[in-house]
Amino acid sequence: MPAAATAPVAGRAAPLSAGPVLNYTVAMPAQGPATTGRRRRPKVGLVSLGCAKALVDTERVVTRLRAEGYEVANDYASADVVVVNTCGFLISAREESLAAIGEAVAENGRVIVTGCLGADPSTIRARHPKVLAVTGPHQYDAVLAAVHAAIPPPHAPFLELVPPQGLRLTPRHYAYLKISEGCNNRCSFCIIPRLRGDLVSRTAADVLAEAEALVAAGTKELLVISQDTSAYGVDLRYAASRWHGRDVRARLLDLCAALGELGVWVRLHYVYPYPHVDEIIPLMAEGKILPYLDIPFQHASPSVLRAMRRPANQERVLERIRAWRRACPELTIRSTFIVGFPGETADDFAFLLDWLEEAQIDRAGCFRYEPVQGAASNALPDRVPDEIVEQRWHQLMQAQQRISTARLAAKVGRQVDVIIDETGDEVWGRSKGDAPEVDGRVRLDDPARLRVGDIVRARVTAADAYDLRADVVA
Numbered sequence: 380m381p382a383a384a385t386a387p388v389a390g391r392a393a394p395l396s397a398g399p400v401l402n403y404t405v406a407m408p409a410q411g412p413a414t415t416g417r418r419r420r421p422k423v424g425l426v427s428l429g430c431a432k433a434l435v436d437t438e439r440v441v442t443r444l445r446a447e448g449y450e451v452a453n454d455y456a457s458a459d460v461v462v463v464n465t466c467g468f469l470i471s472a473r474e475e476s477l478a479a480i481g482e483a484v485a486e487n488g489r490v491i492v493t494g495c496l497g498a499d500p501s502t503i504r505a506r507h508p509k510v511l512a513v514t515g516p517h518q519y520d521a522v523l524a525a526v527h528a529a530i531p532p533p534h535a536p537f538l539e540l541v542p543p544q545g546l547r548l549t550p551r552h553y554a555y556l557k558i559s560e561g562c563n564n565r566c567s568f569c570i571i572p573r574l575r576g577d578l579v580s581r582t583a584a585d586v587l588a589e590a591e592a593l594v595a596a597g598t599k600e601l602l603v604i605s606q607d608t609s610a611y612g613v614d615l616r617y618a619a620s621r622w623h624g625r626d627v628r629a630r631l632l633d634l635c636a637a638l639g640e641l642g643v644w645v646r647l648h649y650v651y652p653y654p655h656v657d658e659i660i661p662l663m664a665e666g667k668i669l670p671y672l673d674i675p676f677q678h679a680s681p682s683v684l685r686a687m688r689r690p691a692n693q694e695r696v697l698e699r700i701r702a703w704r705r706a707c708p709e710l711t712i713r714s715t716f717i718v719g720f721p722g723e724t725a726d727d728f729a730f731l732l733d734w735l736e737e738a739q740i741d742r743a744g745c746f747r748y749e750p751v752q753g754a755a756s757n758a759l760p761d762r763v764p765d766e767i768v769e770q771r772w773h774q775l776m777q778a779q780q781r782i783s784t785a786r787l788a789a790k791v792g793r794q795v796d797v798i799i800d801e802t803g804d805e806v807w808g809r810s811k812g813d814a815p816e817v818d819g820r821v822r823l824d825d826p827a828r829l830r831v832g833d834i835v836r837a838r839v840t841a842a843d844a845y846d847l848r849a850d851v852v853a
């Protein structure tokens with residue numbers, strides 16, 4: 380299988396939060412014995428491109444394949460068929476996906492394509508006519524049907540037990556928890572609603588049952604994801620469902636409070652600053668969920684936000700950020716921004732830089748505007764020339780680096796909790812302010828007998844623009 384393609388991020392910048400740009404190396408789940416009796420079991424190779432939401436889709440496909448008795452192949456040569464889960468959000472991501480399909484066709488020949496780019500089968504078939512089947516995002520049944528058609532399931536699937544929490548492609552100590560699919564917004568640069576449809580939320584009981592199974596299996600950190608986490612439950616009219624003999628409403632506050640009872644780190648991603656987000660901050664201040672908000676602001680200038688048709692852009696965001704930080708001083712805010720959106724003037728960009736200074740966003744990723752095929756923003760006038768976009772991108776990243784450096788320097792001498800991600804010659808972990816893959820890390824200088832997934836108390840001894848160094852104190 381190929382190594383992950385490089386994510387279009389700067390330093391440790393974030394992926395565009397609504398857009399699938401994080402790329403994962405395909406980590407194959409642990410395998411059982413290679414055969415059932417004398418019969419060789421069919422093997423499926425998986426290539427997962429795109430964001431954490433796409434990774435969860437791949438996990439669901441793997442879980443079902445394993446439940447049916449298929450094995451997961453670790454290389455093209457041993458795979459009977461290869462499933463490529465694609466990303467179709469940005470032009471660069473589409474190209475990466477098409478290249479990954481091409482590699483799978485060349486190396487293996489029997490390829491099934493799914494994911495966001497699968498919503499545009501003609502593009503895939505035009506470039507790669509030999510693919511066996513193309514399905515769209517989260518069409519698990521269609522993927523399974525295509526695998527069955529390519530290579531029938533083995534006769535004794537019940538011999539292979541799949542753990543109740545499903546199979547995960549993330550390390551054991553953290554897991555993504557997808558609470559809804561699709562999006563009711565219509566941001567002008569985004570084609571996610573067209574690819575994934577309107578918002579469909581899971582019931583609170585369903586989400587909590589999955590979370591509990593993950594915790595029972597050793598997960599120490601739950602990363603709550605969706606396209607629009609703040610909108611959770613709107614489609615269900617916030618209907619309650621039964622969990623441990625009580626009703627829990629499909630409402631973000633109620634879900635967060637219940638997740639906070641599980642005794643693990645709970646981190647919120649893709650939160651839009653709707654008014655009810657204010658209600659979540661006390662849970663963070665009380666330590667029930669992590670003091671961390673990933674809010675994809677994308678811009679600050681009112682006219683650009685209007686042209687982007689962003690949700691919740693009228694909510695006096697700076698004032699609210701100040702209020703959040705007063706209520707919860709430990710709060711870390713990460714965000715993503717787009718520069719060079721059509722019609723963005725020098726004044727709009729200067730407004731954004733000033734806003735960044737005011738807001739003191741802890742972590743930020745920045746994207747150059749791309750005219751994604753099918754996006755409404757393509758019709759907007761006043762395209763920003765490429766060289767100006769490039770300049771603005773560098774300016775924003777430098778400004779953010781200065782802010783990040785100062786904010787991390789202020790942590791030196793303080794104690795932080797660190798979850799261990801990596802042990803060996805060097806020990807690396809993350810503080811409560813660091814999400815895996817997209818944020819900074821903490822290097823521990825006193826690695827005595829630490830194991831991956833341990834959570835330790837450490838004193839920060841040094842900082843740079845992204846990372847911390849710390850000594851373990853407990």
Ligand code: SF4
Nearest residue numbers: 397562564566569571
């Ligand atoms: S909120 Fe906007 S950017 Fe995010 S998925 Fe929905 S339409 Fe796309």
